[in-house]
Amino acid sequence: MGLSPNQIEFVLSLGDKALGSSFVKKLRFWREVLSKNSTDLQNIQEEKLKIMLSHASEKSPFYKTLDVNQDEDPYKWLKNFPILPKQTLKDKVDDFLTVSDKSGLTAITSSGSTGAPSKVYFNSEELSSNRALQIIWWEWAGYKFGNSVLQTGVNMKRSFEKKLKDSLLNTRYIDAVSHDEDQIKDELNLLLKEPKRHFVGYASSIFLFAKVANKYDIKGVRFDSIISIGEKLLPNFKTEIEKAFESQIFDTYGASEGFLIASQGREGKYHIMSPHLVLEILDDQGNEVKPGEMGRVVITGLDNFTLPLIRYEIGDLAIKAEEGCDDCELQLPVLGEIVGRITEFILTPAGKYITVQTVVRLMKRFKEVDQYKVIQISEGELLIELVSARAMDVEYFDRISLEYEKVLDEKLIINFKQVERISKAKTGKFQLIESRLN
Numbered sequence: 001m002g003l004s005p006n007q008i009e010f011v012l013s014l015g016d017k018a019l020g021s022s023f024v025k026k027l028r029f030w031r032e033v034l035s036k037n038s039t040d041l042q043n044i045q046e047e048k049l050k051i052m053l054s055h056a057s058e059k060s061p062f063y064k065t066l067d068v069n070q071d072e073d074p075y076k077w078l079k080n081f082p083i084l085p086k087q088t089l090k091d092k093v094d095d096f097l098t099v100s101d102k103s104g105l106t107a108i109t110s111s112g113s114t115g116a117p118s119k120v121y122f123n124s125e126e127l128s129s130n131r132a133l134q135i136i137w138w139e140w141a142g143y144k145f146g147n148s149v150l151q152t153g154v155n156m157k158r159s160f161e162k163k164l165k166d167s168l169l170n171t172r173y174i175d176a177v178s179h180d181e182d183q184i185k186d187e188l189n190l191l192l193k194e195p196k197r198h199f200v201g202y203a204s205s206i207f208l209f210a211k212v213a214n215k216y217d218i219k220g221v222r223f224d225s226i227i228s229i230g231e232k233l234l235p236n237f238k239t240e241i242e243k244a245f246e247s248q249i250f251d252t253y254g255a256s257e258g259f260l261i262a263s264q265g266r267e268g269k270y271h272i273m274s275p276h277l278v279l280e281i282l283d284d285q286g287n288e289v290k291p292g293e294m295g296r297v298v299i300t301g302l303d304n305f306t307l308p309l310i311r312y313e314i315g316d317l318a319i320k321a322e323e324g325c326d327d328c329e330l331q332l333p334v335l336g337e338i339v340g341r342i343t344e345f346i347l348t349p350a351g352k353y354i355t356v357q358t359v360v361r362l363m364k365r366f367k368e369v370d371q372y373k374v375i376q377i378s379e380g381e382l383l384i385e386l387v388s389a390r391a392m393d394v395e396y397f398d399r400i401s402l403e404y405e406k407v408l409d410e411k412l413i414i415n416f417k418q419v420e421r422i423s424k425a426k427t428g429k430f431q432l433i434e435s436r437l438n
Contacts, residue, residue, distance in 0.1 A: 008145040008168060015164075021124050026132035033275050034136065038331040044275045048302040050074040053081075056308035059098035063310065078278065083286060083298060084312045089118045089257075096307050097121060105306060108258065120257045121307045129303050130258055133276060137263040140271075140330070141225040141250040143198055146170055150191070152201030172196065180421075184212040191221045203228040203251070207237040210244035211370070223247040229254075232340050234432060236360050253338050255314045259299050262335045269325045271332040277301050279335070280311070281320045291322040294339055316340065347437060348410050349380045359433060362407050366400060368392075373422050375434045381413040385422060392418045 003011065013024040033044060053074055056063040063081075071077040089096065099105075105121040122130070135143075143149075149171040166173050174187065188209065199206060206226060213221060226241060226249040233251040241249055252263040253270060259277055262270040272279050281295040282288060289295035297316040301309045319336035328334075346354035363372055371387040384400070386392060397416040405411060 002146050002170065003168075005145040011168060012145075016128075019124075022128040023131055026125070026129045027135060030129075030132050030136050031139075034330070034332070036331065038333075041274055041331055045278065045302070046074055048275065049078065049278055049300070052300070052302050052305070052308060053077050053310065055098065055305055056310055059305075060096055060308055062092060062095040063308065065095075075278075078300060078311065081311045083282075084310065086118050086313065086315060089120075089309070089312070093119050093307075096309070098308065099123075099306060108256065118257060120304070120309070122258060122304060123306050126258075126304050126306060130260060133260045133273065137250075137252050137260070138198070138200070138227060140263060140265050141198070141227050141248075143225070143227075147197040147224070148172075148195070149198045149200055150174070150187075150196040151199075152205040181212055184209055185216065185218070188213055188218045188221055192218075195222070197224045198227060199223045199225075199245070199247075200227040200229060202230045203233040203237050204231060206241055206249075207234075210237075210241040213244040214240065221245055225250055228252060232338060234360055236364065251338075253335070255299065255316075257301075257309065257312065257314065258304055259301060259314070261297075261299065262338075265325075265328055265330050267325065267328055269328060270335040270338065271325070271328070271330045272335050274333055276303055281318055289320050291320050292336065294319045346374065346376055346382065346408075346433060347379055347435070348408055348412070350410055352408070352410075354408060358407065362403055365403060366396075368396075371422050373432060373434060375436060377436055379437065380411075381415070383415045383417060385417050385419050387419060387422060392416065 009024055009027075015021075016023055016025070033041075036044070053070075057068060057070070058064070066081070068077070068080045071080065102121065105123055106127050107119055107121050109119045147170065149169065151171055151173050152175070153173060165171075199209075206228060212218070221244070223245055224247070226245065226247050228237075228249055228251045233249065238249060238251075241247075248266070250264045251270070253261045255261065260273050261277065261279065262272045265271055278300040280288060280298040280300075281293075282298055283293075283295050294317055296313055297318050298311050298313050299309065300311055317339040319339060321334045321336040325334045346359070348354065359374055363369060368388050368390050369386050370389065373385045375383040375385065377383055382404075397414075400416070401412075401414045404414060
């Protein structure tokens with residue numbers, strides 16, 4: 001018989017003492033904070049923002065140089081800061097640091113999927129806080145310490161500490177990069193014999209598991225919940241996953257610079273981690289968009305005092321919520337919709353941006369296509385890679401081209417390539433749209 005959740009928490013607290021971390025302390029802190037009502041949560045964010053802006057202005061060489069005008073209202077003060085591009089962080093990362101000695105800090109580098117890879121630093125307490133928030137998201141999906149988990153990821157070189165954590169938390173960790181049908185069938189058959197209560201992984205990894213389960217009619221694999229991390233949960237992914245496993249999927253939204261932005265609760269709304277960050281959704285002129293409108297995602301972190309990031313543009317687009325969630329168990333504000341990365345769009349010669357969702361709806365008309373990827377070579381030229389059990393011919397390709405031209409209302413050069421599988425990025429993530437435009 002395994003350890004109870006309380007016993008596991010106690011063991012983890014002993015590990016914190018041995019490692020000089022504070023995971024359990026932060027986990028209890030965030031549980032208490034996130035149980036508060038909306039007014040208290042707003043007050044917490046306001047106070048933390050005031051502290052962060054003051055700290056950055058006094059301790060960070062980059063922000064000291066800006067000499068931003070202060071204001072008693074921290075939200076007005078925030079608006080006096082310029083938008084921070086990723087390239088600036090990449091070029092001047094050491095200028096953002098509020099400490100002179102980097103020994104003892106943990107550096108995390110982004111994948112670079114939205115442009116320049118960026119590096120950020122955390123001290124032990126800040127890192128523990130982020131890890132605790134990730135577990136909070138799992139708890140929103142019904143997870144408790146000791147529940148069995150199947151997790152996909154890219155870091156297969158598990159350290160002793162991580163192996164110990166996997167064992168203690170009853171987690172089977174498998175590679176997200178190199179799935180093939182035989183491996184997935186083996187895992188699915190193992191799940192029939194040894195079920196797991198939760199499935200955590202990249203949306204594309206979970207989707208591939210669902211595709212194989214549906215293709216080979218492997219039934220009976222169920223989870224208490226499925227948790228999607230690391231990349232956008234596309235509509236066709238969600239449909240395939242729910243069909244295969246008849247389990248609720250909870251999507252999460254974060255950025256590799258250490259921002260845990262939003263996650264779905266049981267009612268399906270994306271709840272913004274407002275005590276952890278300030279989220280702005282801005283138009284091209286830098287103004288907040290209206291409810292229901294799409295804009296650029298700009299984040300101010302409230303917990304990383306080692307490397308403050310104020311009004312940092314992460315390279316995503318999102319839609320501002322038109323209404324809140326009065327009947328939700330969680331009292332956090334909500335996000336309307338995560339549209340995707342700025343690089344995940346087709347730009348037409350007429351200057352129109354075509355979203356991932358449009359491509360998904362268009363390609364659903366071609367049932368023989370199992371997987372696909374749209375690569376933009378130039379403003380007027382696309383390459384579409386296709387995976388299908390049947391051999392594709394010119395006539396079929398012409399039908400797809402015609403549909404694209406109807407939907408986009410423009411003439412494009414579209415080349416096709418039938419492939420055995422769609423390759424993933426080094427991060428293990430799958431890009432439905434890849435832009436090669438400068």
